[in-house]
Amino acid sequence: SSELTQDPAVSVALGQTVRITCQGDSLRSYYASWYQQKPGQAPVLVIYGKNNRPSGIPDRFSGSSSGNTASLTITGAQAEDEADYYCNSRDSSGNQVFGGGTKLTVL
Amino acid sequence: QVQLVQSGAEVKKPGSSVKVSCKASGGTFSSYAISWVRQAPGQGLEWMGGIIPIFGTANYAQKFQGRVTITTDESTSTAYMELSSLRSEDTAVYYCARKVRSVLENWFDPWGQGTLVTVSS
Numbered sequence: 001s002s003e004l005t006q007d008p009a010v011s012v013a014l015g016q017t018v019r020i021t022c023q024g025d026s027l028r029s030y031y032a033s034w035y036q037q038k039p040g041q042a043p044v045l046v047i048y049g050k051n052n053r054p055s056g057i058p059d060r061f062s063g064s065s066s067g068n069t070a071s072l073t074i075t076g077a078q079a080e081d082e083a084d085y086y087c088n089s090r091d092s093s094g095n096q097v098f099g100g101g102t103k104l105t106v107l
Numbered sequence: 108q109v110q111l112v113q114s115g116a117e118v119k120k121p122g123s124s125v126k127v128s129c130k131a132s133g134g135t136f137s138s139y140a141i142s143w144v145r146q147a148p149g150q151g152l153e154w155m156g157g158i159i160p161i162f163g164t165a166n167y168a169q170k171f172q173g174r175v176t177i178t179t180d181e182s183t184s185t186a187y188m189e190l191s192s193l194r195s196e197d198t199a200v201y202y203c204a205r206k207v208r209s210v211l212e213n214w215f216d217p218w219g220q221g222t223l224v225t226v227s228s
Contacts, residue, residue: 029211030211030212030213031211031212033212033213033214033215035152035215037152042202042218042219042220042221043152043202043204043215043218044218045214045215045216045217048207048212048214048216049209049211049212049214050212054216086151086152088152088154088214088215090208090213094166095154095166095168095169096142096154096157096168096213097154098144098151098152098153098154099151100151101151101152
C-alpha cells in the first residue's frame, strides 16, 4: 500500500512536547519528510531524511522513524507551531504520497 | 537560493483546460525535479506528478493520467502544469515545488505560493 495515515487532530499545552505520527508501508523503505502549513500559506518543509532540519527551522522540531511509522516531535511547543502538518514519502515506483494531515492545536 | 513564483488565479468553465506556470530563479533549473501538488478547499495535499527538465519525461499520479500534462521551458526556467476536462472537483490551490531526492528519501523545498483554480459554470 502507498497510503500514509495520520491522526486528524492533536493538541498540546504550550511548552509541552507533542508527537505527530505517520504510518505506511513505504516508510519501511523510505524516510518521510514533514511539512507545516498555516492557513492561507504554502507548505513549508520542517524535517527531511533521517532527522534533518532546513535552515531556519527551530531545533525544537525533530524527526524519527521505526518500522512503518515516522514521527515528528515538537519539544516545547510554541503558539506559532499551531498549524497543519503533513508527512510525505515515495513508493517503490517513485510516486509520491502525502498523509491526510494532522491539525495541531496549541492550548 | 531557489525561488518559485506561480501564475495568478484562474476561473474556468467545466470541460475546459487550465495551464499554470511556475518560474524558478536561483539554482540550476534543468537539474532539479519539479512536482505539482494540489489542495482542494479544506482538504489535504495531493501529488499530481513531476518532471526533471534535463530528462524531459514526466511521471503522473494514476488518478490524473490522461488529464494532466507537465512540461518545462528551460530557456525561461519555467515549469507548466496543464489540466484538461476540468470539473468542479478540480477547484483547488495548485502548488509547484522543487523535489530533492537521494537514495532513501526525497523532499519538497521550496514551494511556490500557490495558484487558485476555480471551476465554475
